[in-house]
Amino acid sequence: MFTKVQIKLTLLYSLLFLSLFWAFSFSLYFWMTKSFGEDYISQVKERHSQLGDTDDFEDVKTTVVTVAGDIALEQLFALLLVINGVSLLVVPTTSWFLVKKSLEPIKVAHEKQKQFVSDASHELRTPLAIIKGETEVALKKTRTIKEYKNILKSSNEEMVRLSTLVENLLFLARENPKNNINFSENVDLTDLISNIVFRLNPYIKEKNLKVTLKSPSENLVTRGNKQLLGQLFYNLTDNAIKYTPVKGNITLDMVRDRNWAKISVRDTGMGISANNKSNIFDRFYRVENSRSVIKGYGLGLSICQSIVNYHSGKIFVKSRLNKGSEFIVLLPI
Numbered sequence: 001m002f003t004k005v006q007i008k009l010t011l012l013y014s015l016l017f018l019s020l021f022w023a024f025s026f027s028l029y030f031w032m033t034k035s036f037g038e039d040y041i042s043q044v045k046e047r048h049s050q051l052g053d054t055d056d057f058e059d060v061k062t063t064v065v066t067v068a069g070d071i072a073l074e075q076l077f078a079l080l081l082v083i084n085g086v087s088l089l090v091v092p093t094t095s096w097f098l099v100k101k102s103l104e105p106i107k108v109a110h111e112k113q114k115q116f117v118s119d120a121s122h123e124l125r126t127p128l129a130i131i132k133g134e135t136e137v138a139l140k141k142t143r144t145i146k147e148y149k150n151i152l153k154s155s156n157e158e159m160v161r162l163s164t165l166v167e168n169l170l171f172l173a174r175e176n177p178k179n180n181i182n183f184s185e186n187v188d189l190t191d192l193i194s195n196i197v198f199r200l201n202p203y204i205k206e207k208n209l210k211v212t213l214k215s216p217s218e219n220l221v222t223r224g225n226k227q228l229l230g231q232l233f234y235n236l237t238d239n240a241i242k243y244t245p246v247k248g249n250i251t252l253d254m255v256r257d258r259n260w261a262k263i264s265v266r267d268t269g270m271g272i273s274a275n276n277k278s279n280i281f282d283r284f285y286r287v288e289n290s291r292s293v294i295k296g297y298g299l300g301l302s303i304c305q306s307i308v309n310y311h312s313g314k315i316f317v318k319s320r321l322n323k324g325s326e327f328i329v330l331l332p333i
């Protein structure tokens, strides 16, 4: 598809530039012919008569001027011919490379989009296949109430996973959320984060983790969308819980750093290798060793990245394999 577009655009640009080139050359040649023609000679004659030259001398001069004009025109013609000949080769080649270069980012975005759709379809297929299989097996014969309950419970779990996935996909597919989301709410980050820790408490207890919340004496308040900021810190805390082994430590630290609210989510978990650090914010990217053991879609951090961008903030990660990770978020105050 892109090669076709590249060929078409190259032809179009070449035609445009060559037409301009040729039109300019013709105009120049035409104008020069006129200038070196009768007008020019009559002007020379007039000058000579003013200076009082003899007729003989005037004739010789006129002939010299005419011949000089013809030679100059011939040379100009040859030059324009060479330039236009070279342009026949140079213009299409240059256009080809320029078009290729300008199409490159569109090509990358297209590839990413294709990958996103294919990954999304793949992830949607798994829970759907489980629900389909379970219900088909359930319908094959009459079952006890307990069996039906188990099947319904398992299907319900898959449906919850499915709806979370669909919600995440819809979030990432949004074109320009700035238009219909209120980003000017006053958000008390201290309250927001304490609330998230409270909501995640069952999972914290399940893994016997120690969570420490450090906040400044004065509550940190930023402007933005409360729901989205809640999702941002929920995803980061959820990751810290998921990727930290039993009895580990998690620290949520909030400080004011000049005009920024700096929030860090630190854990003593499995950490991320230097190779993987640059990819973890990509959609559907999961580090291989966590993929097999811990459930997830690899969308949480790309959602975090989008939310931070909408709030004109920054997010970065520091991590050491098997030592722990720290995700730092900076939000303007």
Ligand SMILES: Nc1ncnc2c1ncn2[C@@H]1O[C@H](COP(=O)(O)OP(=O)(O)OP(=O)(O)O)[C@@H](O)[C@H]1O
Pocket: 235, 239, 240, 243, 244, 267, 269, 270, 271, 272, 280, 285, 286, 287, 288, 290, 291, 295, 296, 297, 298, 299, 300, 301, 302, 324, 325
């Ligand atoms: N605190 C962390 N410690 C170690 N690895 C992490 C941490 N946070 C993220 N990762 C790695 O980055 C990957 C991407 O994280 P992300 O939150 O985007 O997806 P996920 O947690 O796998 O799935 P979900 O879509 O449910 O959030 C994870 O799969 C994990 O390998």
Ligand SMILES: [Mg+2]
Pocket: 235, 238, 239, 296, 299, 300, 301
């Ligand atoms: Mg996650």
